[in-house]
Amino acid sequence: MLAADVIRAKRDGGALTPGEIRWFVRGVTSGEVGEGEAAAFLMAVFLRGMDDGETAALTDAMMRSGAMLDLSDLPGPKADKHSTGGIGDKTSLVIAPAAAAAGAVVPMISGRGLGHTGGTLDKLEAIPGLRVELPLADLRRQLGTCGLFIAGQTPELCPADRTLYALRDRTSTVESIPLIVASILGKKLAEGLDALVLDVKTGSGAFMRTLPEARALARAMAGAARALGKRAAAVITGMDQPLGRAVGNALEVREAIDVLLGGGPADLGDLCRELGARLLLCAGLCPDLAGGRARHDEVIASGEAAAKFAAMIGVQGGDPRVVEEPSRLPSAPVRAVLEADRTGVLRAVDGVAVGRAAVALGAGRSRPGDRVDPAAGFVFMARLGDRVRAGDPLAEVHASEAARAEAALRALRAAISIGGSDRPPPPLIHEEI
Amino acid sequence: MLAADVIRAKRDGGALTPGEIRWFVRGVTSGEVGEGEAAAFLMAVFLRGMDDGETAALTDAMMRSGAMLDLSDLPGPKADKHSTGGIGDKTSLVIAPAAAAAGAVVPMISGRGLGHTGGTLDKLEAIPGLRVELPLADLRRQLGTCGLFIAGQTPELCPADRTLYALRDRTSTVESIPLIVASILGKKLAEGLDALVLDVKTGSGAFMRTLPEARALARAMAGAARALGKRAAAVITGMDQPLGRAVGNALEVREAIDVLLGGGPADLGDLCRELGARLLLCAGLCPDLAGGRARHDEVIASGEAAAKFAAMIGVQGGDPRVVEEPSRLPSAPVRAVLEADRTGVLRAVDGVAVGRAAVALGAGRSRPGDRVDPAAGFVFMARLGDRVRAGDPLAEVHASEAARAEAALRALRAAISIGGSDRPPPPLIHEEI
Numbered sequence: 001m002l003a004a005d006v007i008r009a010k011r012d013g014g015a016l017t018p019g020e021i022r023w024f025v026r027g028v029t030s031g032e033v034g035e036g037e038a039a040a041f042l043m044a045v046f047l048r049g050m051d052d053g054e055t056a057a058l059t060d061a062m063m064r065s066g067a068m069l070d071l072s073d074l075p076g077p078k079a080d081k082h083s084t085g086g087i088g089d090k091t092s093l094v095i096a097p098a099a100a101a102a103g104a105v106v107p108m109i110s111g112r113g114l115g116h117t118g119g120t121l122d123k124l125e126a127i128p129g130l131r132v133e134l135p136l137a138d139l140r141r142q143l144g145t146c147g148l149f150i151a152g153q154t155p156e157l158c159p160a161d162r163t164l165y166a167l168r169d170r171t172s173t174v175e176s177i178p179l180i181v182a183s184i185l186g187k188k189l190a191e192g193l194d195a196l197v198l199d200v201k202t203g204s205g206a207f208m209r210t211l212p213e214a215r216a217l218a219r220a221m222a223g224a225a226r227a228l229g230k231r232a233a234a235v236i237t238g239m240d241q242p243l244g245r246a247v248g249n250a251l252e253v254r255e256a257i258d259v260l261l262g263g264g265p266a267d268l269g270d271l272c273r274e275l276g277a278r279l280l281l282c283a284g285l286c287p288d289l290a291g292g293r294a295r296h297d298e299v300i301a302s303g304e305a306a307a308k309f310a311a312m313i314g315v316q317g318g319d320p321r322v323v324e325e326p327s328r329l330p331s332a333p334v335r336a337v338l339e340a341d342r343t344g345v346l347r348a349v350d351g352v353a354v355g356r357a358a359v360a361l362g363a364g365r366s367r368p369g370d371r372v373d374p375a376a377g378f379v380f381m382a383r384l385g386d387r388v389r390a391g392d393p394l395a396e397v398h399a400s401e402a403a404r405a406e407a408a409l410r411a412l413r414a415a416i417s418i419g420g421s422d423r424p425p426p427p428l429i430h431e432e433i
Numbered sequence: 434m435l436a437a438d439v440i441r442a443k444r445d446g447g448a449l450t451p452g453e454i455r456w457f458v459r460g461v462t463s464g465e466v467g468e469g470e471a472a473a474f475l476m477a478v479f480l481r482g483m484d485d486g487e488t489a490a491l492t493d494a495m496m497r498s499g500a501m502l503d504l505s506d507l508p509g510p511k512a513d514k515h516s517t518g519g520i521g522d523k524t525s526l527v528i529a530p531a532a533a534a535a536g537a538v539v540p541m542i543s544g545r546g547l548g549h550t551g552g553t554l555d556k557l558e559a560i561p562g563l564r565v566e567l568p569l570a571d572l573r574r575q576l577g578t579c580g581l582f583i584a585g586q587t588p589e590l591c592p593a594d595r596t597l598y599a600l601r602d603r604t605s606t607v608e609s610i611p612l613i614v615a616s617i618l619g620k621k622l623a624e625g626l627d628a629l630v631l632d633v634k635t636g637s638g639a640f641m642r643t644l645p646e647a648r649a650l651a652r653a654m655a656g657a658a659r660a661l662g663k664r665a666a667a668v669i670t671g672m673d674q675p676l677g678r679a680v681g682n683a684l685e686v687r688e689a690i691d692v693l694l695g696g697g698p699a700d701l702g703d704l705c706r707e708l709g710a711r712l713l714l715c716a717g718l719c720p721d722l723a724g725g726r727a728r729h730d731e732v733i734a735s736g737e738a739a740a741k742f743a744a745m746i747g748v749q750g751g752d753p754r755v756v757e758e759p760s761r762l763p764s765a766p767v768r769a770v771l772e773a774d775r776t777g778v779l780r781a782v783d784g785v786a787v788g789r790a791a792v793a794l795g796a797g798r799s800r801p802g803d804r805v806d807p808a809a810g811f812v813f814m815a816r817l818g819d820r821v822r823a824g825d826p827l828a829e830v831h832a833s834e835a836a837r838a839e840a841a842l843r844a845l846r847a848a849i850s851i852g853g854s855d856r857p858p859p860p861l862i863h864e865e866i
Contacts, residue, residue: 003603004603004604004605005605007476007605008605011476011479011480011605011606034468034603035467035468035469035472036468036469036471036472036600036603036604037472037603038472039470039471039472039473039604040472040473040475040476040604040605040606043444043472043476043477043480044476044480047444047476047481169437170436170470171437171440171469171473172437172438172441172444172473173444173473
């Protein structure tokens, strides 16, 4: 086979065979297919698309490009959740331990924040001592003892994605549904899953801004996962404002712990329950969605979910006492409050602007490899649709120094708009695929 | 500027500015724009196209990517001819010396054969001692003394094309009109030309098989050349059978010398006259086309064209006596004659098949860098539309050994079809742009 022939077939709008796709991805991994060939292929896929069968074959080829976790000797269904990323999204920190407490094995490979979206690994690293860069063998062992891990990508899993993802970024071929699906699912399915819940965000703070875009991605992801024999649910959820009240690593861990202990903001708790229930249902751990919700609530009420989180923190080298004593998390020396400058209804929170303000504050990163300040961030006191009066507190800024807090206040003020008329708050869940 | 932004603009179907195009091509040359970015750009251009302004800007950027010949101190118009390549096309060997004899300065950078099409440099190298790989300074000097050169690409001229052409080959982005135009014209115009004649072949043996394809390429090339301030003519000529009677390096040199001396096959002589006349017209060396034809015929009849060819051979280290004594050219030890197997009209000669048979015979190459046998080739005795009787000789094979001659006879037989009914011979010139 010749790379140029595979590229030509896609260039001309043809459907590639699974054999051609497998061969090409293997070549990318081995280096036999060069960077130029890979980039031309990516652009041809971007502009010509891929049908469902090709997308599934590409996902399968990515998944098999390196080692795969074989978890067949562990009792219990293997399940995970993926989110396309948003602002203040700390659901993984709740759902993973809750599902593990309910009997699932949760091998959660996660990522770091970049640009306006945060990353689960950065949040976890706010816990003193906790390590997320762990060898695959250790992670494998941890699943046997603890039932879950949340850790960073290892070099063994899905190497083709590392090569292709870096190339997509440089060649403007990121926003292609088949390429997104294969990248996300290839990595997830290399974890050896039986079941997967997909949270596709839509709205001003999401990667997929509009509902039709989010729907297309959700359908393609659920379709590919099912085509590869996995039980999958995809939910399109709103990202028109930060999820919960906290944005920033330690602040978000604290909020996730609140939810694990039965408290926390309603929207965050509700979304965790809905996603968690679907995870349990796909994993076969409950007969229906209502049973899934009940089981999720049960492991939270009993303290088993929080205990599972503490156990995971301990195995990964962190201080498990943060669960009972959140004051052990890092906290920022400077606080400043953003007050409403007029009376009215909170009409819009520009998620991307909030995410950027968090980056400027040091809570996120603008370039891969930048260090983050675990303590920095925001806590919102008002949500979309709330009536506020001039002078009411809208958000609290947590910062390392006064100048950064001032800059963040200005950025937040620009991100929030207060209007005259009522407006119904956006739904939490838009659609289910 | 970021390569990813330029790629994205083209990916989304936008027109790039001359500044963006110049920046990108400069980056390709310097290595600042990587192979992946260049390949993604090529595929985006392939699938999204470029308008006339972009094509001219890309051509200009390619032309300026390296050194350019500055011939302004030489008297006389600087003119050249380019052909998209065909089988048996030795017109350059006639037109270049004829134009130089008529007063033009002809800095002809040419190429080697690959696949079924031959290359002018391979033909010239059949002349004992002649060198085509010469330093730019020597070529520059040769123009002053002799008025022409025909030589290979030098490293200084159009380096961006070398990088991009190799990448296009590997990434299936060859057959794109803006990319073809920029590659061909960028190299030609770096020669410091005032005038250019473009011979775009169409038919079974051509790169552009159909007339609409050839027309689109001819229009784009002439348009870009004129947009960059050059006088240009483009002619669409037939390549439904080999041009002239000879295919093979020494055999074609011999045939070109026949034409330079006033003889040779009519089709070849006619095409040389038509292209040569347009070259002289674009160069401003004659008032009209009729005057161009007359001037071309004049330098042939006077022997000045043949003398110019001999002079060029001498300066480039070859044996100029081949012009008067063609027996000094290499000749093959084995000859075999292909006879018509039935009576009828010669209806089709599959040019690609003839070209491949020539490669199999050693007269061409299947891979860059392969050595060629200068003496091997074919001489056709019949042309399309000729009535032949069973047993009539159709072609003579010149080979290094009997087995190769036999294989070539079989391949030629399969390439030629003899039918029952008359068919008018195809026109030599289809259209003029």
